[in-house]
Amino acid sequence: MTGFAVRLDEVSKRYRPAPGQVVTALDRVSLSVEAGSVVALVGPSGSGKSTLLHLVGAMDTADEGRIRVGERELTELSRRDQTAYRRTIGFVFQRFHLLPALTVVDNVAAPLLPRRGAADVVPRARALLDAVGLDGKGDVLPSRLSGGEQQRVAIARALLSDPGLVLADEPTGNLDSATGAAIVDLLLRLRKERGMTILVATHDRSVAERCDRIVRLADGRTVG
Template identity: 45%
Template sequence: MTDTVLSLKDVTLRLDGNAGPVEILHGVSLDVRRGERLGLVGPSGSGKSSLLMIMGGLERATTGRVDALGHDLSALGEDALARFRRDHMGVVFQSFHLIPTMTALENVATPLELAGVRDAFERAGVELESVGLAHRADHYPGQLSGGEQQRVALARALAPRPDILLADEPTGNLDEANGAAVVDLLFGMSARTGTTLVLVTHAPELAARCDRVLRLRDGRVDTDQARAAE
């Protein structure tokens, strides 16, 4: 079995703007190994979030090839992409994207139910307990703090045991204390489950916890540096 779970070759992204086409990514190539924790950093507008979206099949590359777990994402239709993400990927955004009319437990159970898991609610309860929110299972998102909502979002993303977890500024809307708690959970759960983590962040201390840091500038890879052995 190959050790590479994500592979991008000469990926470009061009989007139509009001003033014409805008070049977002320029010939990005990279491989991400199984179990690796990769940080994507760079100034605003450098293409970090766009690159993450392409890795998850949420945005299609204009040219180039994107392979995830041996599947060419550009060859998959929207329904097949959705099924692939359901079965293999978790995504955590800066905005929590919880369903406001569902309780914390129901939010976490939803992807499990969609995947046909029979004990979806039991497993969802275990995931909520793992992020310290078993006592908030029956609360709706509007009744939870920002830190609690992000912990629910993290539990939801990891409940199906994805091969790959994509996180886009997961602490961006949190205060320092809640952000630190979410980061500890994120890295702890990734290590415990063996999930490959790709993380977009502006925080140097968060990037420093990754195994490798890829710095983007103007839609190109500027540096690609592995963390020194401790």
């Protein structure tokens, strides 16, 4: 899978948390991300980083503007096409969102297990665990792993569909700095091997500085 290029044109997103109240989370943001690059999104709390990732991941829709990911114009997708699109991208979150009752390998395989014709999914999940440095840990429960190891499991799970784009929201936010640095190393290595595009929202300067490019947001706008 080659990485998807990502392009936002004048994208705005407003939330209405209460009647009569409007929060402009993104205000006419334009951004062009090269296929296969790793881009850090930085900015103060509330500046719109997560909102931008949610829109690019089609977990939410923009009020205005256009978002193009690879060949897809997200604003023109039907519900069904949005679901199909989400299967072509990977998500990594601050809280790893692993299922505590499933073994590590089943956590990685979980997104594809309910689908028919997925007979090879468990071997693929094991191969991904090897790729993220967790060979031999497949049969334990996530609670037996450290935070950094749990995040590696989440990254392996995000790669199961061979995504063209990975969206990571504060992937090192729950980790100490050395463990966080190892997670960034892992993402950079995986990008080199697989060529996917990665967008990573982070408060951590040392994480941002290792990315190919830094995009700064403030009050829902790109700055600098």
